[in-house]
Amino acid sequence: xxxxxxxxxxxARARDGDLDAYGVLVARYTLRAHRAxxxxxxxxxxxxxxxxxFVKAFRNLSRFRAGEPFGxxxxxxxxxxxxxxxxxxRRRAALxxxxxxxxxxxAAAGNPIDEALAAERRAQLVxxxxxxxxxxxxxxxxxxxxxxxEAETARVLAWPLGSVKSRTSRALSxxxxxxxxxxxxxxxSG
Amino acid sequence: MADRTGWQGAVESELRAVGRELAVPPASDxxxxxxxxxxxxxxxxxxxxxxxxxxxRQLRWRTALVVVVALLAVLIAAPQGRAVIIHVLRFAGVELxxxxxPVPSPRSSASLPGERRMSLEQARRQVSFPILVPAALGRPxxxxxxxxxxxxxxxxxxxxxGLVRIDEFAGHLDQxxxxxxxxxxxxxKVEVNGLEGLWIKGPHELVYITRNGYSATASxxxxxxxxxxxxxxQVALRLEGDLSKTAALAIASxxx
Numbered sequence: 133x134x135x136x137x138x139x140x141x142x143x144a145r146a147r148d149g150d151l152d153a154y155g156v157l158v159a160r161y162t163l164r165a166h167r168a169x170x171x172x173x174x175x176x177x178x179x180x181x182x183x184x185x186f187v188k189a190f191r192n193l194s195r196f197r198a199g200e201p202f203g204x205x206x207x208x209x210x211x212x213x214x215x216x217x218x219x220x221x222r223r224r225a226a227l228x229x230x231x232x233x234x235x236x237x238x239a240a241a242g243n244p245i246d247e248a249l250a251a252e253r254r255a256q257l258v259x260x261x262x263x264x265x266x267x268x269x270x271x272x273x274x275x276x277x278x279x280x281x282e283a284e285t286a287r288v289l290a291w292p293l294g295s296v297k298s299r300t301s302r303a304l305s306x307x308x309x310x311x312x313x314x315x316x317x318x319x320x321s322g
Numbered sequence: 323m324a325d326r327t328g329w330q331g332a333v334e335s336e337l338r339a340v341g342r343e344l345a346v347p348p349a350s351d352x353x354x355x356x357x358x359x360x361x362x363x364x365x366x367x368x369x370x371x372x373x374x375x376x377x378x379r380q381l382r383w384r385t386a387l388v389v390v391v392a393l394l395a396v397l398i399a400a401p402q403g404r405a406v407i408i409h410v411l412r413f414a415g416v417e418l419x420x421x422x423x424p425v426p427s428p429r430s431s432a433s434l435p436g437e438r439r440m441s442l443e444q445a446r447r448q449v450s451f452p453i454l455v456p457a458a459l460g461r462p463x464x465x466x467x468x469x470x471x472x473x474x475x476x477x478x479x480x481x482x483x484g485l486v487r488i489d490e491f492a493g494h495l496d497q498x499x500x501x502x503x504x505x506x507x508x509x510x511k512v513e514v515n516g517l518e519g520l521w522i523k524g525p526h527e528l529v530y531i532t533r534n535g536y537s538a539t540a541s542x543x544x545x546x547x548x549x550x551x552x553x554x555x556q557v558a559l560r561l562e563g564d565l566s567k568t569a570a571l572a573i574a575s576x577x578x
Contacts, residue, residue, distance in 0.1 A: 139535050151357055158353045160417070160535075164497060166349035179350045186356045201534035232345045254340050261337075276334065277341035279497065281533075304333050 139202045147193045157202065158186050164203060164278075165210050168288075171229065171273045174214040181217060185210040204280070204287040211270075211288050228262045229277075231255060260307050268303035275300055338450040342492065342556050413520050414558035415493020416551050417501045417531070418509065432543035434468035434475070434530050441465065445474055451492045451557040458576035459486065472533065473499060485546065486563035486573075493558025500560065501537065502545075503527040512550070512567070514574045519552030521567055550574055 137145075137156060145153035165185060169178040189209050196205060231254060261272055274285040275296075282300070286293045442465050446453055449471040455462060464477040478486040491499045504526045512519045526549075530541035547564035552574055559577065561570055 138537065151360055154360070155353050155357055158356050159351075160498070162352055163349050167346050170346050171344070176347070178347070179352065182349070183352050183355055183359075186352060187359050190356075190360055201536075203535055230345050231340070231343050254336070254343065257336055257340050258344070261340075272337060276337035277344060279338075279341075279492070279533075301330075304330055307333050307337075308329055 140198065143193065143196060143202060144198075146190065147196075154190055161203065161206055165206060168207050168278055169210050169214050171277050172211050172214040172270060173218040177217060178214075181213045182210060185213050188213070201284075204284040207278075207280075207284075207288040208290060212290075229258055229273075231258055257307065264303055264306060268299050268306070271296060271299045272303050335450060339556075342451065414551055414553040415491055415497060415499040416520075416558070416560060417498045418504050418506070419501065432541050434466075434473055434541050435532065435538050436470060437466050437468045439464060439466050442476075449474055451490070453490055454488075454554070454557060454559060454577040456488070456573045456577040458573045469530075469532070473530070483569065484564050486561070486565065488562075488577075489560045490557050492556075493553055497533065498531045498535070499558075501529050501531055502549075512552075512571065514550070514552040514571060515554075517552060517554070519550060519574070521570070522549040522551070524548065 137153065139157065139160070142153045142156045146157065162182060165182045166178050169181040169185070174181040185206065189206050192209075196202075231251075261269060264272070270289060271285060274280045274288055275282070280288060282293060282296050285291075286296045289296070291299075440448075442453065442455070442462060445465045445467050448467055453465075453474050453476070455476060459478050459480055462476045463479050464475075466475040466477065467473075468475065473489055473491045476488045476490065480486060489500070493499055502522070504522055508523045508526070510521045510523075512521045525545050525547070528541075528543055528545050530538040532538055545562050547562060548567070548570065550561045550565075550567075550570040552559055552561075559574070561574060563570075565573070
């Protein structure tokens with residue numbers, strides 16, 4: 133019977149060629165990697181991108197620094213694979229992020245009118261994100277859709293931390309401009 | 323006062339909310355495929371090839387939840403002896419593994435990182451997911467926000483159940499929040515409000531996993547009673563207490 137092993141132990145063993153140990157990491161990170169690949173532009177080819185990334189990650193384990201978190205390191209490879217793919221594909225239209233067409237029984241409670249308004253607003257926001265320049269879209273995907281910190285985002289996108297910060301705030305400002313700024317104004321409006 | 327950070331925070335939290343709803347197609351289980359490719363290059367060992375394609379097609383996530391019930395069924399059907407079977411199962415941000423876990427602290431002093439007690443209303447303002455409260459239990463006795471808003475614990479002391487604890491987190495985001503060490507024969511698939519849930523009988527070792535994937539040692543503890551794990555498209559929950567399955571399901575389906 134096997135025990136569950138920590139990432140660090142699994143990596144150490146995988147480095148010595150233990151494919152069972154690497155299998156634990158694959159199982160543990162597949163969903164996260166898949167979501168990242170999909171949202172960073174791999175679209176329907178996300179599974180292939182993730183498979184490729186896991187194979188490359190295994191071959192490059194010797195470059196993994198002990199003590200570093202595995203997730204961002206892996207996602208950097210995933211992001212890179214996704215980038216290569218979209219470069220070769222050159223079709224962006226198909227990659228647009230979208231909300232599910234119908235939310236089934238998600239939020240049963242609540243006022244239907246509020247919900248309709250909120251849904252419309254979210255749809256606008258998604259459209260606005262889709263319309264952003266590539267890099268700004270990527271940084272928002274990492275920060276808010278993949279829930280990565282600024283430092284992790286810098287690692288995953290292979291950018292300096294300063295670029296992460298500046299592109300995030302530029303992207304947020306653009307979204308602010310695109311969305312109706314009805315509320316949230318500190319100056320009391322009549 | 324609330325100038326730049328005000329609107330920025332508002333856009334950020336809307337983005338997070340949208341992120342939870344984005345349509346992402348189901349991921350395939352790649353363990354076998356990756357292994358096959360790596361074995362091809364490591365060469366030498368003759369391994370039976372696992373039907374990766376079949377497994378791949380079998381796995382479908384019907385909701386945004388991280389649900390690996392198909393695998394669970396496979397594991398329950400063939401608990402021992404399968405060589406390459408994944409010994410890690412993930413369900414709504416909770417990872418289950420067989421075998422003994424970390425040694426839990428003997429007393430119930432285990433805690434999550436950065437616990438802060440506050441009112442339900444305050445907590446709602448501090449986390450990026452909706453906090454569900456079961457009507458069957460009424461107002462929570464205690465609300466604790468941990469690890470910078472990553473987990474909310476809603477705690478009750480209510481006859482006839484005694485201490486009941488609900489941990490809520492954005493488990494559908496494909497991150498692991500808790501790791502449990504459970505003989506898989508103690509886990510069973512259930513249905514909560516039409517979505518899949520997992521019922522785990524009996525106490526087991528539980529440890530909180532930080533956002534970097536490390537176990538938070540101070541959080542390791544033995545759970546009490548039984549546990550139910552389920553989720554909606556926006557939040558994952560684990561309910562723990564001295565509850566029968568019927569009572570747990572009734573509590574879960576009254577959560578909104």
